[in-house]
Amino acid sequence: MTRFLLPLAAFIVLVLFLAVGLGLKPREVPSPLIGKPAPVFQSQLLHEPGKTLASQDNLGKVWLLNVWASWCVSCREEHPLLVELAKSGIVPIYGLNYKDKPDLALQWLSQYGDPYIVSVVDPEGRIGIDYGVYGVPETYVIDKNGVIRHKQIGPVTVESLEKKILPLIKELQG
Amino acid sequence: MNPALPFKLLKNSYQQKILGLRSAFSAKQFILLLVFVLLSPSSWAKEAAPVAEDPVIEKRMLALSEDLRCLVCQNESLAGSRADFANDLRREIREQMQANKSDKEIVDFLVARYGDFVLYRPPVKPATYLLWGGPFAFLLAGAGILFFYLKRRRKQIEEPPLTEEQHRHAEALLKEDKGNNV
Numbered sequence: 047m048t049r050f051l052l053p054l055a056a057f058i059v060l061v062l063f064l065a066v067g068l069g070l071k072p073r074e075v076p077s078p079l080i081g082k083p084a085p086v087f088q089s090q091l092l093h094e095p096g097k098t099l100a101s102q103d104n105l106g107k108v109w110l111l112n113v114w115a116s117w118c119v120s121c122r123e124e125h126p127l128l129v130e131l132a133k134s135g136i137v138p139i140y141g142l143n144y145k146d147k148p149d150l151a152l153q154w155l156s157q158y159g160d161p162y163i164v165s166v167v168d169p170e171g172r173i174g175i176d177y178g179v180y181g182v183p184e185t186y187v188i189d190k191n192g193v194i195r196h197k198q199i200g201p202v203t204v205e206s207l208e209k210k211i212l213p214l215i216k217e218l219q220g
Numbered sequence: 221m222n223p224a225l226p227f228k229l230l231k232n233s234y235q236q237k238i239l240g241l242r243s244a245f246s247a248k249q250f251i252l253l254l255v256f257v258l259l260s261p262s263s264w265a266k267e268a269a270p271v272a273e274d275p276v277i278e279k280r281m282l283a284l285s286e287d288l289r290c291l292v293c294q295n296e297s298l299a300g301s302r303a304d305f306a307n308d309l310r311r312e313i314r315e316q317m318q319a320n321k322s323d324k325e326i327v328d329f330l331v332a333r334y335g336d337f338v339l340y341r342p343p344v345k346p347a348t349y350l351l352w353g354g355p356f357a358f359l360l361a362g363a364g365i366l367f368f369y370l371k372r373r374r375k376q377i378e379e380p381p382l383t384e385e386q387h388r389h390a391e392a393l394l395k396e397d398k399g400n401n402v
Contacts, residue, residue, distance in 0.1 A: 075291060078335040145304070171308045178333035180291035180305055 077178050077197045084111070084186065084194045085176035092143050092151055092165040099140070099166050102192065108218045110139045110211075111186040112162070112202075113174065115146040116154035118182040124201035125158050131207070132161035137215050141165030144174050144182050187211060189218045277317045284323050285310055287340050288330065297340065 079085075088100040112128060114121045132139050141162035143151045148167065155165075168174055177186065178197075187196040196214055198206055285298035290306040298306050298313075309330070316326050330338050342348050382390065 072294060075335055075337045078332060171305075172312075175308060175312055175333060178335075180334065 073181065074199045075180075077194075077199075079178055079194050080197060082194060084188045084192050085173070087166070087168075087173045087176065089166040089168060089173060092141070092148060092155075092167050095148070095167075099164055104138075104140070104188070105192050106190055108137060108190060108215055109188050110137055111142055111177075111188060112139055113142045113144050113177070113179050113182050113184045113186075114165075115144045115182050116150040117146065118144075120201045121183045122158065124183055124203070125161070127202055127204065127207065128161040129159040136212070137219075138163045142173060142177075142179075143167045144179060145169060145171045185211075187214055187218070274318070277314060280317055280323075281310060281313050284326065285313060288327075289338050289340055291334060291338065 084101055086101050088098050091097045091099060114125075128139060131137070139161050141164070143165045145168065151165070151167075155162075166173075171179070177184075181199055183201055185198040185202055186194050187198075189195050195218060196210065198211065202211065282299050285306075286300075288298040288309075290296045290298050290301035290303055290309075292303040292305045293301050296303075296306070298309055313326055316329065321329075327339070336342055336348075342351060344352050
């Protein structure tokens with residue numbers, strides 16, 4: 047009997063490993079920045095190139111940093127959700143316009159709506175490198191002390207908002 | 221022959237065509253030229269990579285980025301990837317090398333932002349003990365199983381010594397056999 051049980055058990059273990067492996071998302075690389083202070087940046091505003099925003103200006107509030115670009119297709123997917131979230135006033139959303147052309151970015155915002163308090167520009171992707179951005183869109187939840195608490199890789203979805211982002215924001219604002 | 225020559229001629233003919241001067245080449249000559257151009261090595265060459273200001277740094281950057289993963293196209297190294305993202309990171313590495321940072325400092329910089337995943341050679345630490353030690357654990361386990369299996373098998377195929385009675389029986393049979401043959 048054990049002659050068959052042993053290989054069967056080994057097979058089941060193998061299948062379990064493969065099943066877990068299929069469920070993993072290799073594109074979502076866990077960020078080492080979670081729990082660490084958000085990298086400091088100061089950059090020009092998309093709408094008013096004469097003015098700048100520094101990340102430290104947001105200390106004391108919970109905010110979202112959404113990395114977007116007009117050339118990014120999945121940004122369009124999440125955009126209506128962001129617009130809605132901005133309307134609700136739950137949390138301020140700041141945009142990081144990543145490797146984009148200002149005129150295209152502005153046109154994109156006027157076409158699809160502008161959920162951002164302001165957007166800062168990152169034409170060469172340098173702020174992006176500091177934040178470990180590798181796939182746009184990405185969204186960071188940053189707490190009152192300026193610490194990154196969550197990173198959403200890829201578009202924000204209703205599910206990720208309800209299950210992770212909104213409860214986390216509530217807890218951090220609490 | 222000089223590979224640049226047919227190209228020049230072709231360019232001339234092209235310009236002349238644009239100007240409406242069609243008499244310069246016959247169709248046959250044109251095809252011949254086309255063949256020359258296609259055969260000349262210069263037309264096969266891909267667009268040249270931008271030449272770095274400092275070949276030493278370029279070499280060092282390529283050697284380092286060979287061991288780093290491009291996160292956009294995860295099965296490619298930073299050195300080999302043509303993704304825009306890889307380009308940015310190569311630029312970053314190049315700049316840090318120009319600023320006299322050591323390879324280790326640059327790798328630490330990238331790991332701090334992108335995690336160990338950016339390394340093709342993961343560091344040995346508690347989370348990766350299984351990864352590094354797993355194959356050896358399997359090898360040891362396999363060797364152990366083989367050892368015990370062979371030991372048991374030897375016992376199974378070993379012939380047990382004959383008992384006293386079996387000896388007598390065998391002897392009797394042998395004697396009988398002899399008697400019959402003689």
